Amino acid sequence: GNSVTQMEGPVTLSEEAFLTINCTYTATGYPSLFWYVQYPGEGLQLLLKATKADDKGSNKGFEATYRKETTSFHLEKGSVQVSDSAVYFCALRGGGAGGTSYGKLTFGQGTILTVHP
Amino acid sequence: EAQVTQNPRYLITVTGKKLTVTCSQNMNHEYMSWYRQDPGLGLRQIYYSMNVEVTDKGDVPEGYKVSRKEKRNFPLILESPSPNQTSLYFCASSLGRGYEVPNSPLHFGNGTRLTVT
Numbered sequence: 001g002n003s004v005t006q007m008e009g010p011v012t013l014s015e016e017a018f019l020t021i022n023c024t025y026t027a028t029g030y031p032s033l034f035w036y037v038q039y040p041g042e043g044l045q046l047l048l049k050a051t052k053a054d055d056k057g058s059n060k061g062f063e064a065t066y067r068k069e070t071t072s073f074h075l076e077k078g079s080v081q082v083s084d085s086a087v088y089f090c091a092l093r094g095g096g097a098g099g100t101s102y103g104k105l106t107f108g109q110g111t112i113l114t115v116h117p
Numbered sequence: 118e119a120q121v122t123q124n125p126r127y128l129i130t131v132t133g134k135k136l137t138v139t140c141s142q143n144m145n146h147e148y149m150s151w152y153r154q155d156p157g158l159g160l161r162q163i164y165y166s167m168n169v170e171v172t173d174k175g176d177v178p179e180g181y182k183v184s185r186k187e188k189r190n191f192p193l194i195l196e197s198p199s200p201n202q203t204s205l206y207f208c209a210s211s212l213g214r215g216y217e218v219p220n221s222p223l224h225f226g227n228g229t230r231l232t233v234t
Contacts, residue, residue, distance in 0.1 A: 001176075004159075006159075031219075032219045032220060034222060036223075041227075042227055042228075043121070043207055043209075043225030043226050043227045043228055044160075044207070044209075044223070044225045045225070046222035046223070049220070049222055051219055051220050089159060089160065091160075093219060094219050102213075102219055103148070103150075103165045103167050103173055104162060104165065104175060104176075105150070105162060105165075105223070106162075106176075107152075107159040107160040107161075108159050109157055109158060109159035110159050110160075
């Protein structure tokens with residue numbers, strides 16, 4: 001079956017530092033890839049997505065590129081802020097044959113990010 | 118406002134007492150799904166529904182039931198809750214028609230924290 005592996009956390013950074021959160025996946029076919037963010041006490045929100053190889057998703061200064069050759073979708077941000085402190089989840093959707101394959105979504109275990117002033 | 122609404126936000130119950138967590142969305146989405154979030158395990162899919170009267174098991178369906186009699190509602194039912202079902206539960210929805218599905222991000226509710234003693 002499909003699987004998603006994220007780098008272990010927690011990650012602690014100073015404001016304006018560079019952020020990388022690694023994500024690798026295992027799937028058949030061509031899944032769509034997503035990063036979600038969860039702020040304390042809230043549900044998950046979409047941060048960015050990429051639906052085919054070499055696509056780059058970007059939002060709020062965060063970027064991730066869909067690398068099929070390395071089955072990776074690493075999240076990066078050039079300069080983090082205190083307000084970026086949250087839990088980040090990598091996820092994939094689909095990747096199998098047939099429409100119902102998109103019913104199943106697989107999430108990584110989440111990476112806690114804390115940014116200090 | 119487009120949203121997914123879960124109720125209740127917090128629920129404490131005892132082993133064996135049947136309970137229902139409600140989920141409703143106002144975005145006319147075909148697809149709905151339930152997840153549980155546990156520390157170190159990320160989000161795991163319980164059940165999903167591609168449309169009215171169509172439901173399928175996710176990765177951890179044991180001990181749960183769902184129904185999809187109307188497009189907007191997707192309740193999660195625990196017929197006989199046990200302590201290992203203590204968790205944070207999320208409902209989510211997305212577009213679910215054909216070519217839209219792979220690109221469709223999930224919209225999440227704010228979660229239901231369930232404690233079974």
